Amino acid sequence: MSSWTPAQLRHVAAFLGLRRIDAPTVYESFGEDFLAAPAPGFLNLGLWPTPSGDLEGAPAAARRLVATLAEELPRGGTILDVANGLGAQDLVVDALLSPRRLVAVNLTAAQLVAGRQRLEAAGAVAVCGDATRLPVASDAVDGVLSVEAAFHFPSRRAFLAECARVLRPGGVLAFSDIAVERVPKDPRSLIAGATNTRFWGIDPRTVASTRAIDRLVREAGFTRVRVERVGHRTIDPFCDFLDARLAAADAATLPPGQRFAGRRIIGQWRHLRRRGALEYLLVRAELPEP
Numbered sequence: 001m002s003s004w005t006p007a008q009l010r011h012v013a014a015f016l017g018l019r020r021i022d023a024p025t026v027y028e029s030f031g032e033d034f035l036a037a038p039a040p041g042f043l044n045l046g047l048w049p050t051p052s053g054d055l056e057g058a059p060a061a062a063r064r065l066v067a068t069l070a071e072e073l074p075r076g077g078t079i080l081d082v083a084n085g086l087g088a089q090d091l092v093v094d095a096l097l098s099p100r101r102l103v104a105v106n107l108t109a110a111q112l113v114a115g116r117q118r119l120e121a122a123g124a125v126a127v128c129g130d131a132t133r134l135p136v137a138s139d140a141v142d143g144v145l146s147v148e149a150a151f152h153f154p155s156r157r158a159f160l161a162e163c164a165r166v167l168r169p170g171g172v173l174a175f176s177d178i179a180v181e182r183v184p185k186d187p188r189s190l191i192a193g194a195t196n197t198r199f200w201g202i203d204p205r206t207v208a209s210t211r212a213i214d215r216l217v218r219e220a221g222f223t224r225v226r227v228e229r230v231g232h233r234t235i236d237p238f239c240d241f242l243d244a245r246l247a248a249a250d251a252a253t254l255p256p257g258q259r260f261a262g263r264r265i266i267g268q269w270r271h272l273r274r275r276g277a278l279e280y281l282l283v284r285a286e287l288p289e290p
């Protein structure tokens with residue numbers, strides 16, 4: 001990746017306010033060779049054993065995050081993977097759960113196309129659709145997985161209502177999410193918040209704390225709700241990993257603007273973590289039996 005692609009330029013134009021920014025604009029611009037991808041086909045921060053990260057540990061961390069969530073779901077059933085990215089996580093789901101049926105939903109059609117071989121290998125049916133209007137029948141699913149995407153959805157409440165609708169009674173939901181615990185008022189935090197919501201195509205009205213997310217899950221009708229804060233095993237080590245990536249030789253071929261943007265974003269995340277603003281959540285919940 002030695003120059004800007006048309007999709008990256010569209011993302012930059014949207015970021016600069018020339019047009020509305022949405023999740024597909026963001027994710028079309030991140031191909032297989034995305035600098036921040038911890039391993040081919042994964043776009044998550046990873047779940048690391050310690051609060052520090054490096055280049056070598058990234059692929060295992062990416063798989064560990066998916067596996068930790070997927071292990072909560074029933075084996076041999078129908079699994080819905082909402083916002084599946086480039087499909088690498090569906091291979092993990094297939095290997096761990098041997099699902100009878102695996103359906104991967106993603107709003108970014110280009111990612112479903114790019115991940116087609118992985119989806120085929122995982123035996124997954126690919127569907128282009130929105131997490132808040134799932135193209136799936138009611139009571140049809142045994143487990144719903146969503147890795148690191150709920151903060152993108154136009155409404156968590158609508159996403160959770162859809163999960164409750166498509167899951168059968170006793171079905172399990174496992175997802176990871178990014179919470180904003182408080183909004184610090186210092187200028188650096190305000191700039192970091194505004195930059196990140198715009199860059200990642202996040203509607204600032206959907207920003208929510210751990211408590212608010214926990215409440216939304218319960219209000220959607222779920223029971224046995226477990227919410228775990230793991231920012232020290234996700235965001236913090238991922239920042240170290242991305243630092244190392246940017247310092248590595250292959251980053252020298254990157255356009256300077258991309259290196260600058262990468263360093264700025266890491267600096268902003270570290271600042272927001274120090275201010276107690278950013279948190280990463282693992283959430284597990286069940287639909288009650290009648």
Ligand SMILES: C[S@@+](CC[C@H](N)C(=O)[O-])C[C@H]1O[C@@H](n2cnc3c(N)ncnc32)[C@H](O)[C@@H]1O
Pocket residue numbers: 023024027041042043044082083084085086089105106107108111129130131132146147148149152153154
């Ligand atoms: C950070 S990426 C995570 C991708 C994948 N789960 C992974 O961990 O590699 C966020 C994903 O959410 C998807 N997405 C964003 N908004 C969505 C929506 N409303 N409905 C379905 N997918 C959405 C994006 O297309 C992208 O694949």
